[in-house]
Amino acid sequence: MVLEKESFKGEAYQAQEETYFDDGREIDLLHFLYGHPDLDEIRGNPQRVLDAIDEYGKTEKYLMNIGEYKSKTIVDLIKKHKPNVMVELGGYVGYSAVAFGAALRDSGGKRYFSLELNPEFAAVISMVVDLAGLSDIVKVIVGASSESLLRLRREQKLQDIDILFLDHQKASYITDLKLCEDLDFIRAGTILAADNVVKPGNPPYLKYVRSTVEEKRRQLDSEDEPFQQGNPNLIYDSQFVEGWEPSGVPDAVEITTCTGVQVS
Template identity: 70%
Template structure:
């Protein structure tokens, strides 16, 4: 596993991604790996040791489409600096980000971390590993399509504002799901969005949207079919690209977007 690729981002890389890289049984295999681990008792209630074991699986067994230890530092630093109360992630997979960011949120006195995951098997893995890490008191796993879950949580009164939105699910859903949050008023001045994988595999539609001016968004707003989320074009965004690395050693980046105001 050693090589030039490992040294680029300061750690040992995950196994190669390959053509089939998720939903082939490896997620359940990860659970068996974790609960048969010789240091299982040390992991209980220790988020970092759980993350280390997940990384161990990714490095020695099979690739996992996690944000990884390198890029996760960008979001953890953001949590420590901004001190959000409520974080919502779209796409939980096996719980790596929920554990890393949920622990950071708990450490700064935050209230709740919602992990929205469409696949019920993945959601079960998240729940078990979150429990293993001792974070069930702050991390809530929500099963279902992200857009439906956002609307349901809002309608129930469970979720009325998002301080930090982490997008790491189906890439074409980034923009419509953000627009749904805008329409519901879940995001407003002070909200921050962290969008993963904007370089690999890339998300030009999302980048164009969050980097557009209010005037550009207003012009496009009139062209959007009413059957699709139209968002709130009046929200003013300041967006920047933070370069990083995939856990496989491939260059990637996170787009950090701040809502800095509303234009009348």
Template identity: 55%
Template sequence: MAKFDPRKKYKEQEEIFFDDGREMELLQFIYNKQDLEDIRGSPHKVLAAIDEFARTQKYLMNVGEDKGRIITDLIAGFKPQVMVELGGYVGYSCILFGNALRKAGGKRYFSLERHPDFVTVISSLVDLAGLSDIVQVIEGPSDASIKELHATGTLQHIDLMFLDHYKPAYTTDLKLCEELKLIAPGSVLAADNVIKPGNPPYLEYVRSSVKQKKQVTKAAQTVNGVDTRFANRTANQYLQREGEAKLDETRVGNPLLIYESRLVHSFEPSGVPDGVEITRCIGVAEAGSYAPA
């Protein structure tokens, strides 16, 4: 693994590190730049401006350059047609991956974001980057948006899904996508933050064999559908604005899907070690082949 370059370090992550007005400050910072006309239409320059803000003004919870490269390399090799990201924030991953998707000949990038103010920021920066033709920003909680996109026929199959929203919702949203057959053999998942802050229930699920998934008899300890293995800080990250999370813990997904999963080590843009879990759906087992005893 390449070393972290300290010159690219974001500002320290504070106790309150988002939704305190900094996202609108970012917009002002970019739109006040002398070279705005030079930035317009360049995804690379918009990303550089976001990085500059996060390095010189305030921390932003973006995927960042190092982890981002893992996924842009994946896009270049795998050449997905349709991508979905869960959690858009200010549009960093959306611009980075939307641009990579376009270069790889892909068709559509859906960015699902629940916070209306963040949707405004994403849409504005995606437009500035000249990516509005390929990127569609969808406002609302991810599970409702996934259901709606599926019900209207807008989304029928996901080639590559980037999971980067509420950590306990990674597993419930993946299971929803499995039930709707949006994730099927050929689909790839890239899950951020599986080391920092970590996501034991998700890693356990995508690393389980079909047999192990079918044999799970003991339900996890949960509060409102949130696995108690998550630290309180992670479980309550969006409590102030969104209220208590109520995840659907009854979701079973499709345990017959066969996954192959590996962890790629990297760094947060603040220099803290983190990793992206890359999971490929490589097949589907025959129903009944692993019937529990």
């Protein structure tokens, strides 16, 4: 099913330059937030933190955040399904961690894990989450997502994932999803929310989550040494939800629900 998007309203972020991250802008954002004239009102208020990050993206430099349009799709999912545990793959400067961590807390959830590869970005996420008053809910984990997922399982800090938000390296969406399947994090009721399935796009991931159990079994049988096996018996129901990048460029989020396990 394809859900219709509204038109892009309001002011867009600055355009995405050739070098659009890791050039000092993430630390610059911290100075912007902590030097903001409204800092007292921003402190402890997730929406004001998001507004201030958006203000930086609109008036200073582009940031590769999910932005207010596509994040609304996922906030609505959180309100509806009231997850206890969420995991995000790729945290950057904490925009999604603040938006979804606050929604999870407000709907009675317990823990939001933000997995981020770059230790400097992870430090920024921690400061932004702290500013929003969400440090009790959002746990930032530094390292490659696959290593962090394995460690969380080994240390028994993670058993089930209610909502998995995929927003890191595009080629890792499918391998990390299969790893989560292998680690039994995915079960009936788990929801996968994958960002950027139009810009830049992720055909292998879309093919996988839109495949039937039989198609996935056949594909797995045809691979001599699969990089990551996964569990082809999980039944997925997937929806393409259109939206906008904060820069005004069209994009979409793929929302996939695991509806059960096919045994025969």
